[in-house]
Structures are given as C-alpha cells and as structure tokens.
Amino acid sequence: MAEDRAPLLAIEDLRIAFGEREVVHGVSFAVQAGEIVALVGESGSGKSVTALSALRLLPPPARYPAGRIRWQGEDILAMDERRLQRLRGGEIAMIFQEPMSALNPTMRVGRQIEEVLEIHSALPARERQQRVGALLAAVGIADPESRRRAYPHELSGGQRQRVCIAMALAGEPRLLIADEPTTALDVTIQAQILELLRRLQRERGLAVLFITHDLVLVQELAQRVVVMRHGRVVEQGAVGEVFASPRHPYTRALLACRPRLDERRERLPTVPEELAEQPAD
Numbered sequence: 001m002a003e004d005r006a007p008l009l010a011i012e013d014l015r016i017a018f019g020e021r022e023v024v025h026g027v028s029f030a031v032q033a034g035e036i037v038a039l040v041g042e043s044g045s046g047k048s049v050t051a052l053s054a055l056r057l058l059p060p061p062a063r064y065p066a067g068r069i070r071w072q073g074e075d076i077l078a079m080d081e082r083r084l085q086r087l088r089g090g091e092i093a094m095i096f097q098e099p100m101s102a103l104n105p106t107m108r109v110g111r112q113i114e115e116v117l118e119i120h121s122a123l124p125a126r127e128r129q130q131r132v133g134a135l136l137a138a139v140g141i142a143d144p145e146s147r148r149r150a151y152p153h154e155l156s157g158g159q160r161q162r163v164c165i166a167m168a169l170a171g172e173p174r175l176l177i178a179d180e181p182t183t184a185l186d187v188t189i190q191a192q193i194l195e196l197l198r199r200l201q202r203e204r205g206l207a208v209l210f211i212t213h214d215l216v217l218v219q220e221l222a223q224r225v226v227v228m229r230h231g232r233v234v235e236q237g238a239v240g241e242v243f244a245s246p247r248h249p250y251t252r253a254l255l256a257c258r259p260r261l262d263e264r265r266e267r268l269p270t271v272p273e274e275l276a277e278q279p280a281d
Contacts, residue, residue, distance in 0.1 A: 006073065007032050008175055008207050009054060009092075014067030016049055016058070016231075022065065024050055024231040031175060036201060036208040038222035038239070040215065040254075046231035047211050051177050054209075055088050090120040093168035097180040099160035103152040109163045110136075110148025113170050120171035135166040140196060158189035165196065175207045182217070194221060215258045219243060227251050 007030035016024035024046045031037045039047045052058050054069055056076060069076040071087065079087065096102040104112055110132045117128045136144035139162040152160055161181060168176055178197065182190035198221065201208055210222055218225055219239060226236040227250065235248040246252045 005032075007070075008072060009209070010068075010070040011050065011054070012068040012070065014050065014053065014069060015065045016046075016053060017063050017065055019061045022231070024053075026067070027228070027231070027233050029226045029233060029236055031207050031209050033174065033207055034201075034205050035224065036210055036222045038218040038225045039209060039211045039228065040213065040218055040225055041228035042213060044230075045228040047228050048179055050228070051094075051179060051209060051211050054177060055092055055094060056084055057094075085119070089116050089168075089171040089173065091171075091173055092175045092177065093171060093173040094177045094179065095161075095164050095168050095181045098184050099157065099164045100152060100184075102164050103160060105152050108149050108151055109155070109160075113148075113163070113167050116167055116170035131170070132166075135170055136163070138169070138200070139163075139166045140192075141166070157185050158192060161185065161189075161193055162196070165193075165200070169200065169204075173206070175209065176201075177209045177211070179211045180213070197221070215243075215254060227254070 009031040011030070012028050014024060014027045015022060027046070027050055029037070029039075039051060041047050049058065053062075053064070054071075054076065056079070064077055067077075071091065076084075076087070103109065110129075113132045113135060114128050117123055117131055121128070121131075123131060132148055133144045136148060141147050141159060141162055147155070147159070152163075155163065161184075164181075176197075181197070182193050185193060194217065197208065197210075200206065210217075212218060222239050224237065225239050225242050227234050227242070227248070229250050235242060235246065235251045242251065243255060246255055
C-alpha cells in the first residue's frame with residue numbers, strides 16, 4: 001500500500017543555478033498519479049524553470065547544486081541520455097506555451113506526431129499513420145485525415161495547440177507538464193483547450209502539472225496548488241484550503257488581485273514587495 005501512495009514525480013529541495021547565479025532555492029513538491037497540480041506565480045518566479053528541469057530541458061550553463069527530481073523513485077538528474085530519451089515523451093510529456101514555436105514549420109503536423117510514435121512505440125508504419133489520425137480526432141481536430149497533411153502555419157492557434165496535445169499524448173505518458181498552454185489563445189479557445197485537458201485527464205487517468213499565472217484557471221482545474229515567489233515555494237496545499245485560508249502574505253495578495261471571471265486579465269498584477277517578503281503566519 002505504501003508504494004501506491006508514492007508520488008509519480010517528487011521534487012526534493014531542488015536548487016537550480018545558471019553559472020554562479022542561483023535562481024531556484026530549495027523547492028520541494030510532489031505530483032501524485034491522476035491528480036492535477038497547479039504551479040503558480042508571477043513571471044520570473046521560477047515555475048517554468050523548475051518544470052523544465054523535470055525533463056532536464058534547461059540548456060547549459062544550467063546546473064543543479066543540490067536536490068533531487070525523482071520519477072517513480074528514480075533520480076532524473078542521474079539519468080543518462082538514453083534513459084532520458086525514453087522518459088521524454090514516453091513517460092512524461094510537455095505541452096509548451098506557444099504552439100507555433102513548439103512545432104517544426106517545415107514538417108506536416110501528422111509527420112511530427114508520427115515521429116513520437118517511432119521513438120516510443122513498435123507500431124509498423126501503417127498502424128502509426130492510423131494512430132496519428134486517431135490522436136488528432138481525440139483532441140477534437142475536425143477532418144483529421146486532411147489536417148494531418150497540413151503545415152503548422154495552415155492551422156489556427158487553437159488547432160496548433162491541439163496538435164501539440166496530440167503529440168504529447170502519442171507516447172502514452174503518465175504525466176503531462178502543461179506550461180501556460182492557453183496564454184497565447186483567445187478566451188473562447190482557452191476554455192475549449194482547458195475542457196479538452198480536463199476530459200483527457202479523466203479518460204486517461206493522467207497526472208498533470210499545470211503551470212500558470214492565472215488563479216481563475218487554478219480554481220477551475222486543479223486539486224492542489226504550489227505557489228512560487230523569487231524561486232521559492234511560499235505555500236502549497238489543496239486548492240480549496242489555500243484559496244479559503246491562505247497563510248502566506250504573498251498568496252493572500254495574489255488572491256486579492258484575482259480578477260473576476262468576466263474581467264480576466266492577461267497577467268496578474270504585481271504584488272507589492274513588502275507583502276511578498278513577509279513570512280507566513
């Protein structure tokens with residue numbers, strides 16, 4: 001029974017530095033199987049850098065002076081390149097903020113999804129192509145057989161993000177890391193993509209680490225929330241508890257700035273520094 005309660009992903013006292021400058025300071029949190037955890041904070045809080053580290057995607061001169069990133073008990077920071085290749089896309093997949101940057105503009109989208117299947121499955125070519133069509137249909141792409149032959153620039157922003165989600169699902173991962181996946185989309189398409197992620201998470205039993213600055217989305221989507229500020233976790237817990245009784249002044253200030261559903265803003269207002277630096281009660 002103890003193994004059943006062990007987290008899929010556990011980040012333990014993680015420190016991240018670029019050269020001599022440390023940007024993440026002793027961050028710890030976990031993601032359990034089948035749950036949605038929101039990693040929230042203003043721009044520059046360290047949330048995306050932390051999430052990218054879960055797949056060792058930070059370029060040099062990034063380094064990890066201390067801490068562990070454990071995937072089902074295995075230390076990601078100690079993995080060799082061959083093991084990392086199996087992990088990326090096959091066990092943990094990532095959906096990036098800007099789909100036009102995430103997709104190769106010179107390749108048809110169906111071929112880009114098929115490449116993931118080539119790496120993470122033993123399907124023959126014909127079955128891979130059928131699987132691509134099924135994945136596009138699963139993420140709500142109309143006429144998937146036609147759309148698979150399109151280049152990214154021939155699709156709308158919402159369609160491109162759906163393609164990125166299909167790519168993320170192709171390797172049948174257990175954890176999706178979604179790095180502000182709706183920021184580049186208009187409000188109507190945002191709602192569609194969020195509903196898609198909710199449905200896929202329920203149907204496939206996925207765990208999701210959802211990175212955002214939008215507290216409205218956190219309340220709508222996640223079960224637990226981790227609040228970051230200046231590279232540190234200042235508060236974490238069940239969404240209902242944190243939103244109802246925030247302990248840290250920074251969390252209280254963020255919630256006070258939260259826009260109403262009919263007045264959603266592009267980014268959270270800046271929290272006064274004097275509030276952000278106070279200790280929790």
